[in-house]
Amino acid sequence: MKNEWKSQNSDGSYTVRTCGWSPPGEHPVGCGMRLTVKDGRLVDVEGDEEHPITNGRLCVRCLSLPEYVHHPKRITTPMKRDPKDRGKDTWTPISWDEAWDIIIPKINQLKADHGAESIIVFGGTGREACLYYYPLAFASIGTPNVSQPISGWSCYGPRCAITDFILGAGYPEIDFAGNYPDRYDNPAFTLPKYVVTWGKNPLFSNPDGFFGHSIIDMMKRGTKIICIDPRVTWLGAHAEHVCQLRPGTDAALALGFLNVIINEELYDKEFVEKWCYGFEELKERVQQYPPKKVAEITWVSEETIVTVARIMAQEKPTSIQWGLAVDMNPNGVQLGHSILALTAITGNLDVPGGLTLGPPSSLLGKWRMETRRNLSEELWDKRLGAKTWPAVGAAMATTHPDETLDTLESGKPYKLRMAWINSTNVLAPSSAVQPQRWYNALKKMELIVAQDLFHNPTTMALADIFLPLPTFAEHNGVVITNYGRNAITLGAMNEALRVGDTKSDLEVCMELGKRLHPDMWPFETVQDFFTNQLQPELGIDFEGLSELGVYQPEYTYKKYEKGLLRVDGEPGFNTVTGLVELKSTLFENWGDDALPYYQEPPYGPLSSPELFSEYPLILTSGARKPTSFHSEHRQIATLREIDPYPVVEFHPETAAKLGIGEGDWVELENMLGRCRMVAHLTATIHPKVCHAVHGWWYPEQDGEAPNLFGVWDANLNTMIPHKTIGKLGFGAPYKQMICKAKRVESSSIKD
Amino acid sequence: MERHGLLINYQFCSGCHSCEVACKNVLKLPRGKWGIKLLENGPWEVTPGKFEWDYVPTPTQLCDLCADRVAAGKKPSCVHHCLSQCMEYAPLDQLANRAAELGHKTAIFIP
Ligand code: SF4
Ligand code: SF4
Ligand code: SF4
Numbered sequence: 016m017k018n019e020w021k022s023q024n025s026d027g028s029y030t031v032r033t034c035g036w037s038p039p040g041e042h043p044v045g046c047g048m049r050l051t052v053k054d055g056r057l058v059d060v061e062g063d064e065e066h067p068i069t070n071g072r073l074c075v076r077c078l079s080l081p082e083y084v085h086h087p088k089r090i091t092t093p094m095k096r097d098p099k100d101r102g103k104d105t106w107t108p109i110s111w112d113e114a115w116d117i118i119i120p121k122i123n124q125l126k127a128d129h130g131a132e133s134i135i136v137f138g139g140t141g142r143e144a145c146l147y148y149y150p151l152a153f154a155s156i157g158t159p160n161v162s163q164p165i166s167g168w169s170c171y172g173p174r175c176a177i178t179d180f181i182l183g184a185g186y187p188e189i190d191f192a193g194n195y196p197d198r199y200d201n202p203a204f205t206l207p208k209y210v211v212t213w214g215k216n217p218l219f220s221n222p223d224g225f226f227g228h229s230i231i232d233m234m235k236r237g238t239k240i241i242c243i244d245p246r247v248t249w250l251g252a253h254a255e256h257v258c259q260l261r262p263g264t265d266a267a268l269a270l271g272f273l274n275v276i277i278n279e280e281l282y283d284k285e286f287v288e289k290w291c292y293g294f295e296e297l298k299e300r301v302q303q304y305p306p307k308k309v310a311e312i313t314w315v316s317e318e319t320i321v322t323v324a325r326i327m328a329q330e331k332p333t334s335i336q337w338g339l340a341v342d343m344n345p346n347g348v349q350l351g352h353s354i355l356a357l358t359a360i361t362g363n364l365d366v367p368g369g370l371t372l373g374p375p376s377s378l379l380g381k382w383r384m385e386t387r388r389n390l391s392e393e394l395w396d397k398r399l400g401a402k403t404w405p406a407v408g409a410a411m412a413t414t415h416p417d418e419t420l421d422t423l424e425s426g427k428p429y430k431l432r433m434a435w436i437n438s439t440n441v442l443a444p445s446s447a448v449q450p451q452r453w454y455n456a457l458k459k460m461e462l463i464v465a466q467d468l469f470h471n472p473t474t475m476a477l478a479d480i481f482l483p484l485p486t487f488a489e490h491n492g493v494v495i496t497n498y499g500r501n502a503i504t505l506g507a508m509n510e511a512l513r514v515g516d517t518k519s520d521l522e523v524c525m526e527l528g529k530r531l532h533p534d535m536w537p538f539e540t541v542q543d544f545f546t547n548q549l550q551p552e553l554g555i556d557f558e559g560l561s562e563l564g565v566y567q568p569e570y571t572y573k574k575y576e577k578g579l580l581r582v583d584g585e586p587g588f589n590t591v592t593g594l595v596e597l598k599s600t601l602f603e604n605w606g607d608d609a610l611p612y613y614q615e616p617p618y619g620p621l622s623s624p625e626l627f628s629e630y631p632l633i634l635t636s637g638a639r640k641p642t643s644f645h646s647e648h649r650q651i652a653t654l655r656e657i658d659p660y661p662v663v664e665f666h667p668e669t670a671a672k673l674g675i676g677e678g679d680w681v682e683l684e685n686m687l688g689r690c691r692m693v694a695h696l697t698a699t700i701h702p703k704v705c706h707a708v709h710g711w712w713y714p715e716q717d718g719e720a721p722n723l724f725g726v727w728d729a730n731l732n733t734m735i736p737h738k739t740i741g742k743l744g745f746g747a748p749y750k751q752m753i754c755k756a757k758r759v760e761s762s763s764i765k766d
Numbered sequence: 767m768e769r770h771g772l773l774i775n776y777q778f779c780s781g782c783h784s785c786e787v788a789c790k791n792v793l794k795l796p797r798g799k800w801g802i803k804l805l806e807n808g809p810w811e812v813t814p815g816k817f818e819w820d821y822v823p824t825p826t827q828l829c830d831l832c833a834d835r836v837a838a839g840k841k842p843s844c845v846h847h848c849l850s851q852c853m854e855y856a857p858l859d860q861l862a863n864r865a866a867e868l869g870h871k872t873a874i875f876i877p
Contacts, residue, residue, distance in 0.1 A: 064846070074849060075782070078788055228851075231852075235778065249821075653797070
């Protein structure tokens with residue numbers, strides 16, 4: 016890439032090269048682009064052809080960025096509202112100093128009277144804030160309580176935790192030659208023969224920084240696809256095999272594959288011998304899952320199970336890209352364990368074209384770890400739910416999400432008094448389940464601060480202070496795939512303009528931190544901060560990264576042979592046994608089965624036959640569209656033109672029986688809640704299953720309570736139970752509920 | 767001048783809509799108007815479980831093949847931003863050869 020990252024144009028405008036992250040929300044893909052600014056307005060976004068991964072390509076969210084940046088409803092100055100007026104649109108603009116003058120004395124008073132643990136920071140998924148809400152809590156405010164309010168921590172956390180427990184490594188990502196400047200042509204790379212997308216649609220989810228359309232790049236070069244998904248997606252229609260399974264039965268399918276591979280002796284004997292622990296026990300366990308039985312459980316034909324299992328073992332390299340469906344499942348730990356076992360015993364771990372593994376320490380992760388040093392052991396011990404759920408406590412630096420709601424409601428073991436909502440729209444159906452309970456519980460807070468760019472149902476319902484964020488076009492930063500846990504690229508994010516009086520997540524951390532814990536924040540500027548992080552690992556300063564554009568760390572395969580996975584530098588894996596734990600030492604210690612097993616979804620034909628006779632459809636959810644990031648982007652007209660309404664998919668036969676036609680408004684209901692969406696009929700879904708999208712609310716509607724931008728109308732999360740989670744505290748049934756459906760006249764539940 | 771067109775290798779078009787929005791940006795089109803519009807064929811079952819499901823972006827009468835961008839040495843905006851890189855812009859005879867090379871599910875549009 017060229018060194019020059021900022022250039023002046025002849026018409027008085029200027030162009031800044033940057034790599035995208037968020038806000039607007041998105042995973043850390045870091046697509047390269049050039050932003051042109053004229054007279055203080057972002058006038059053009061052009062993909063950067065020099066970017067090694069994206070080559071100029073952009074999705075509709077960045078292509079419509081100017082609309083987001085200059086949206087008339089955007090909030091660009093701090094605001095306050097009397098806590099008595101929560102739910103009313105009675106906001107007054109204030110200065111940042113006034114905001115600090117309200118927030119800081121309150122934090123100090125709560126710390127003095129009730130301890131810092133009475134303050135909690137809520138963060139969401141994917142956004143750049145993921146790097147900063149932990150430091151915000153630990154090093155700026157000084158509380159040990161950070162919460163991602165998603166039942167069973169069902170987003171990325173479980174997969175990272177499982178990888179840590181079983182492999183002792185950073186996040187596993189399929190090899191797509193992302194580490195090589197010359198990409199697929201690099202001689203060290205091998206094109207995967209097959210990529211298995213499991214509970215994931217990477218094309219539109221760009222998961223955790225993986226540029227989804229890399230899958231298409233590889234298909235063009237000859238990679239074949241296997242999709243494991245309850246729906247036949249577009250990618251599925253272009254795949255060689257689809258395992259269209261019953262939602263939530265994935266672990267049975269994985270154990271069925273293992274059964275075939277082990278019993279037919281198709282596994283990599285040398286790898287198993289040298290690097291795996293517990294193979295004999297796993298072999299014995301998988302005898303409980305013969306393909307015939309697995310076919311009955313999963314609805315995937317016996318023939319497909321056997322064929323796909325053989326491909327996974329015999330066509331090398333094959334990589335499995337696991338998705339959110341691993342997390343959103345109370346049986347997900349066992350599923351994740353099985354998928355890693357499949358990868359390991361087929362010899363596809365840490366090899367060219369297989370599954371790459373991050374080294375044990377994250378790129379640029381040191382500072383983030385060190386921010387915890389601001390908390391005493393005593394304070395750290397007060398982290399909500401960490402002792403009750405030791406697996407979650409060990410792997411995540413957060414509270415246990417479900418335990419957090421219990422505490423908010425009960426005041427036990429202590430009362431939470433102040434909430435800081437950093438990057439989550441708690442009430443919208445994107446993370447928290449039983450959102451009405453969160454709503455009522457959060458109302459009790461003495462002070463709620465929220466950082467965002469637009470009002471959303473959560474800020475309107477609950478916030479007292481609104482701190483406006485800049486978009487990624489408006490601040491300096493870095494974007495790092497997998498948050499550094501398996502860094503493929505590290506991109507420079509360069510400020511091109513600034514609209515209004517906003518502060519980025521890091522700027523807020525620094526300003527607040529300098530006032531409350533100055534020793535933790537010895538940096539003068541944001542650039543200083545990044546230079547301080549970049550120098551020791553890359554030997555460059557922030558300006559150096561801007562000039563570089565994108566840094567691609569080198570990748571070493573078979574790190575386990577070279578002593579690069581273990582902290583002590585010995586060969587092997589960074590686990591208790593030093594091996595891939597097909598049988599987990601830790602799970603056993605925490606009271607779960609050491610070996611993977613299948614467990615029925617909590618609701619369904621077999622586990623709740625009575626309820627199922629009343630709610631006879633299986634409800635799955637959460638498939639992504641390119642037009643939104645979870646609950647974001649609903650106010651962007653260009654994107655709403657493409658996806659105007661929330662959609663629920665039915666098989667045409669099912670719809671016909673229910674008297675539902677294409678485009679009808681439909682109400683879904685179960686024993687816990689209900690929601691309304693527009694019906695779409697498609698034979699790509701099983702007749703017994705329906706799929707509903709998540710993250711919907713209506714920015715065009717009245718924002719005041721009780722309507723709150725229509726947040727209760729399409730609120731699928733009202734239908735998902737609280738604390739129906741896996742034994743280790745991970746995984747909730749977001750994607751395998753039950754419901755019934757009927758045609759209705761409108762989008763609004765009130766009508 | 768040699769006539770140019772747009773080639774779409776639609777076996778790889780994922781239906782991402784980037785071409786539509788990239789084009790609206792160039793032509794400055796409001797909602798309800800398109801310089802290129804995505805059409806969808808399917809999904810319908812060819813044999814049980816096997817679906818035909820294609821997206822094909824079709825340039826409209828508003829498409830000027832990005833005359834200004836091309837004059838400035840750039841690719842048309844839709845081609846440049848296409849997530850699947852399944853669009854190409856070139857003189858028609860070159861596109862015909864390219865289509866033959868790609869083999870199947872390829873269309874050439876002269877807007
Ligand atoms: S994936 Fe889309 S939203 Fe994310 S950085 Fe790339 S273009 Fe922007
Ligand atoms: S060539 Fe230009 S004008 Fe034509 S469809 Fe593509 S972007 Fe639009
Ligand atoms: S941008 Fe490319 S992949 Fe996306 S819809 Fe248009 S032609 Fe298809």
